[in-house]
Amino acid sequence: MKSTLRRWAVRLYARRVGGRLDTERVPKHIGVILDGNRRWARESGGTASQGHRAGAAKIRELLGWCAETEVEVVTLWLLSTDNLSRPKEELVPLLTIVEGAVRDLAEDGRWRVHHVGALEVLPERTQRVLRDAQEATAGRPGIVVNVAVGYGGRQEITDAVRSLLAKRAADGDTLERVAETLGVEDISEHLYTRGQPDPDLVIRTSGEQRLSGFMLWQSAHSEYYFCEVHWPAFRKVDFLRALRDYAARHRRFGQ
Numbered sequence: 001m002k003s004t005l006r007r008w009a010v011r012l013y014a015r016r017v018g019g020r021l022d023t024e025r026v027p028k029h030i031g032v033i034l035d036g037n038r039r040w041a042r043e044s045g046g047t048a049s050q051g052h053r054a055g056a057a058k059i060r061e062l063l064g065w066c067a068e069t070e071v072e073v074v075t076l077w078l079l080s081t082d083n084l085s086r087p088k089e090e091l092v093p094l095l096t097i098v099e100g101a102v103r104d105l106a107e108d109g110r111w112r113v114h115h116v117g118a119l120e121v122l123p124e125r126t127q128r129v130l131r132d133a134q135e136a137t138a139g140r141p142g143i144v145v146n147v148a149v150g151y152g153g154r155q156e157i158t159d160a161v162r163s164l165l166a167k168r169a170a171d172g173d174t175l176e177r178v179a180e181t182l183g184v185e186d187i188s189e190h191l192y193t194r195g196q197p198d199p200d201l202v203i204r205t206s207g208e209q210r211l212s213g214f215m216l217w218q219s220a221h222s223e224y225y226f227c228e229v230h231w232p233a234f235r236k237v238d239f240l241r242a243l244r245d246y247a248a249r250h251r252r253f254g255q
Contacts, residue, residue, distance in 0.1 A: 025247035027200035029073040033214050036206025036230030049093045054232035056101040065239045073144045073196055077214055081152035099129040102147055106133035112144045113137045116192035117151035153216035160190035201246045205231040223249055
């Protein structure tokens with residue numbers, strides 16, 4: 001009885017928060033660091049794999065909430081380059097769960113899936129799942145869902161500079177010429193997210209207050225929202241609170 005009343009109260013509160021939301025100040029691009037799967041599982045008496053599965057299941061809920069607003073791009077950090085150094089007995093199940101989550105997004109029919117990350121550092125099976133999902137959803141309308149798998153912010157900038165230098169060399173430019181003319185936009189055009197708006201809002205769950213290398217270049221002027229709730233327990237009311245907090249801020253863009 002108490003749990004039923006609590007759920008009803010949370011839903012009522014979520015409606016109140018949503019009703020007061022300034023719809024003209026909704027972020028166009030939201031980045032989400034999905035943190036706390038293992039801690040949630042440990043506190044619930046489950047395994048790490050159970051925590052990761054619960055976290056993967058939460059993704060569809062989040063995207064549904066985003067679809068009710070004016071959000072256009074969502075970037076989900078599913079697997080970092082650091083995660084790839086985990087023990088095999090943990091990494092292999094995690095990769096299987098990530099692959100399943102990406103397939104589910106592609107099969108849903110509402111999202112345009114785009115991979116961001118270093119594809120070559122991933123197992124061939126994972127690479128194939130990511131490529132297939134991106135190709136199958138390329139022409140769809142709706143929210144662009146960036147799945148950050150095998151992603152690291154420093155690696156992204158390194159790859160962008162490497163790609164830029166390779167292109168300029170192919171165009172016949174010398175290194176001296178590149179150094180003379182190199183600008184911020186030149187690097188931006190070679191990022192994994194090229195052509196997309198930078199994230200307006202970055203949400204990190206589980207109470208950690210750091211970026212851990214997430215979208216280092218793109219988030220220079222982003223607003224941050226740190227939520228104490230572990231990712232599998234993230235609720236619509238938590239999402240709406242993040243949007244409300246964002247709408248209440250005066251963005252300065254470094255000025």
